[in-house]
Amino acid sequence: MDDTPRPIVLARALRLTAGRTTVFAGLDVDLPVSGYGAxxxxxxxxxxxxxxxxxGRMRGVTGTLLVSGLDAVRHPGPVRQVTSVARVADLIGPEPTLTVAECITERSLLDAGAPRQRHAAFASAAELMGLDVDPDALYGDLPPVDQTRAAVALACVRPADLVVLDDLDHDATLDEQAALWRGIAAxxxxxxxxxxxxxxxxAVPAGATIIDLS
Structure with missing residues (x-):
């Protein structure tokens, strides 16, 4: 019997080009279910x-990419339904001028979810991430490390098999990064x-799967 953990992400020879620029190429990724990567x-x-x-949110990807068993290269739509983006650069992320409670409501509306269930999902993820925040606080007024925690928790208001987060180290000390990684592991x-x-x-812990773009 094969006891090898089933991968949540399986990539082989993944490649993306933009015009004449190769963004990444020859990339292999194996991330098990209930695993975390950097x-x-x-x-x-x-x-x-x-x-x-x-x-499943970028066009032009070639190679093999399976996410939760779904083909993200040929059929990215279903992959978007089982994944969630916490924050990516200046493209995706919570609105700084909204309160945390309003951010939850906004995310619930975007994900077409029942508000009561989404608030419970946020609270559960926030606890795992180590976030204790006043719902009436403006997201933009939170310390950077708590903004990151909140962004991850907001990405969990709709159940997702995989959550992605950009710039974990943004304005975070090594100790704060270590705390964030502990929350992600949990x-x-x-x-x-x-x-x-x-x-x-x-700051990346030993338990993380490393995806090296250096």
């Missing part, structure tokens, strides 16, 4: 683009796999 590389290495690619252990991008390899 996309590591300097600014401009293609980390944000890779996160969007892994969730979230993954609860059944929601997570892939986060960072430039700070030193």
């Amino acid at each position: 996309v590591v590389g300097p600014s401009g290495a293609g980390k944000s683009t890779l996160l969007l690619s892994l969730t 979230l993954a252990a609860s059944g929601t796999s997570v892939i986060a991008a960072t430039t700070e390899r030193a």
